[in-house]
């Protein structure tokens with residue numbers, strides 16, 4: 001999918017970035033076995049007046065997921081620290097489609113000490129966004145590698161993050177559903193600062209205990225820490241961009257650059273608004289319910 005970067009260079013955003021004909025030709029091998037749903041067939045009953053779906057009052061989505069999740073082209077949106085990686089990764093295992101996180105692609109590139117490495121380190125450690133060109137190139141290469149391995153479908157996490165990225169994506173593939181995870185602002189900073197990663201297995205944990213008391217009719221919020229198993233406990237590291245001033249800048253940039261992406265998908269009737277009611281044990285079953293999915297192992301794994 002050298003395609004995306006080639007198309008990205010093709011012209012300013014005032015002209016169509018990608019002609020449907022080119023997109024169709026260039027993506028033909030990638031999409032040949034994929035059933036693409038129109039958004040209306042996917043979400044027939046639950047779109048509200050704002051053209052988005054609210055998980056609290058939505059009827060379950062009618063999803064027609066085919067074997068191995070072939071037709072799934074989903075996107076996770078949400079502020080830093082909200083849990084996009086956690087829920088995208090769980091859904092990807094459940095449905096059997098790859099979870100592709102552009103933040104992970106950036107971190108892999110950083111660790112590779114390739115030509116982009118020092119430039120990326122500077123951007124990421126200031127909490128800024130990498131350019132659309134670089135991120136589209138990283139994503140294109142990841143999709144190409146997956147395609148060569150026979151992957152079909154995906155759950156994207158962290159892309160698109162600008163309207164331009166959304167336009168590029170929309171021009172080449174029909175996204176079925178965009179899940180916008182939402183959490184109270186007070187919890188986001190604490191969740192980022194509490195995040196820990198096992199340097200050996202890559203497992204994600206969180207040592208923060210969020211306990212916001214409800215007042216004046218607003219509900220409280222409790223999120224238990226997600227502690228590592230004993231084998232990982234001595235190998236935990238913190239992401240270099242999970243420092244307070246950097247997290248605040250990431251939140252500011254999310255509001256400025258990525259909030260408009262929510263509107264972009266809302267206008268197209270693809271946005272599922274999902275308010276996280278608490279930690280994984282409370283939120284995972286509710287998310288599955290909103291997506292009309294079933295997790296047979298849910299009872300044992302909700303806290304994992």
Ligand SMILES: Nc1ncnc2c1ncn2[C@@H]1O[C@H](COP(=O)(O)OP(=O)(O)O)[C@@H](O)[C@H]1O
Nearest residue numbers: 080081102103106124128129130135158159161
């Ligand atoms: N789609 C994107 N566009 C631009 N920069 C990105 C994108 N995805 C990831 N990045 C870069 O990688 C960093 C880490 O991304 P991610 O792990 O998704 O963080 P977050 O916890 O802020 O959601 C971002 O702060 C940004 O610098």
